[in-house]
Amino acid sequence: MNMDIPTINALPYEDFVNIFGNVVEKCPIITAAIWSRRPFESLTDLEAAISQFIDALPESGKEGILRCHPDLAGRDLQSGTLTRESREEQAGAGMDALGPAEALRMARLNEDYKQRFGFPFVICARMNDKTRILQQLSERCQHERAVELERGVEEVKKVCRLRLQALVRTAASNKL
Amino acid sequence: MNMDIPTINALPYEDFVNIFGNVVEKCPIITAAIWSRRPFESLTDLEAAISQFIDALPESGKEGILRCHPDLAGRDLQSGTLTRESREEQAGAGMDALGPAEALRMARLNEDYKQRFGFPFVICARMNDKTRILQQLSERCQHERAVELERGVEEVKKVCRLRLQALVRTAASNKL
Numbered sequence: 001m002n003m004d005i006p007t008i009n010a011l012p013y014e015d016f017v018n019i020f021g022n023v024v025e026k027c028p029i030i031t032a033a034i035w036s037r038r039p040f041e042s043l044t045d046l047e048a049a050i051s052q053f054i055d056a057l058p059e060s061g062k063e064g065i066l067r068c069h070p071d072l073a074g075r076d077l078q079s080g081t082l083t084r085e086s087r088e089e090q091a092g093a094g095m096d097a098l099g100p101a102e103a104l105r106m107a108r109l110n111e112d113y114k115q116r117f118g119f120p121f122v123i124c125a126r127m128n129d130k131t132r133i134l135q136q137l138s139e140r141c142q143h144e145r146a147v148e149l150e151r152g153v154e155e156v157k158k159v160c161r162l163r164l165q166a167l168v169r170t171a172a173s174n175k176l
Numbered sequence: 177m178n179m180d181i182p183t184i185n186a187l188p189y190e191d192f193v194n195i196f197g198n199v200v201e202k203c204p205i206i207t208a209a210i211w212s213r214r215p216f217e218s219l220t221d222l223e224a225a226i227s228q229f230i231d232a233l234p235e236s237g238k239e240g241i242l243r244c245h246p247d248l249a250g251r252d253l254q255s256g257t258l259t260r261e262s263r264e265e266q267a268g269a270g271m272d273a274l275g276p277a278e279a280l281r282m283a284r285l286n287e288d289y290k291q292r293f294g295f296p297f298v299i300c301a302r303m304n305d306k307t308r309i310l311q312q313l314s315e316r317c318q319h320e321r322a323v324e325l326e327r328g329v330e331e332v333k334k335v336c337r338l339r340l341q342a343l344v345r346t347a348a349s350n351k352l
Contacts (some may be wrong), residue, residue, distance in 0.1 A: 033240030064209030
């Protein structure tokens, strides 16, 4: 059973941001902004409000969203400073259990990607495994910058959808 | 001696966001976005880039920024979950040492303000003391919503300026 939409619509902004503030990694401003769009008809409608907010940002704002994301299998994973959501997602895709050669390859490709585009490689880890992530990273390094900006933002939206769905289930089981 | 602007302009986005990510409270996306605007001519120019980014946001985005701010003398102060910057600013203005009557008055006015406007009362604590903050909070509760949205954003910019200046001094003394 999920937390229902009337319950979500009745949340004061502080609770709404506490619960949903990290559906876009480290961008609680987005959650906080779309609270103004209540009432939502459904979770899909809430998700659409987030997408629309992101789409309306200038290009630098979209780049800013990507730059708030950690590298996959990067410094934050190693130093334990990932957000809870990222930690779970990266672990689920095996990013915390790379062999030495895979880890080196991942680090080099991440660096290449960032050097080339000025933002990190973002992919919805829950929809991929380690092999596919390495393959995608390698391929996407070859793209045009504009293509990758758009692609990164699309991946952010996929992550957002899965985080939203998980939170609505968790909040319901906690009898919020 | 301050960290000079060529040093700032040479920072990779990860370092830039690590250092300056909280100049607007809990909105690293803003810092991350304006990295795209390098090179900056001066700290004032960097600050102007932040202001322009904020000004270009839709109304909901500006509300979102305010909603990422903690209450003064509120839950986050009591539970120790303020950001470092907020904690120092609130302590400097005496928010951690209110008498019982002042604390009650502050809590009630904060609640009134949030009920009325749908975002929290934001004021640059470093430019005010406890008496002045309570007086301003009381007065500003009476304003029109649009006036308060604009006023809150102006206060965010004042906080941002002081945080930027402090960080540039600290980073220089740490020989960044």
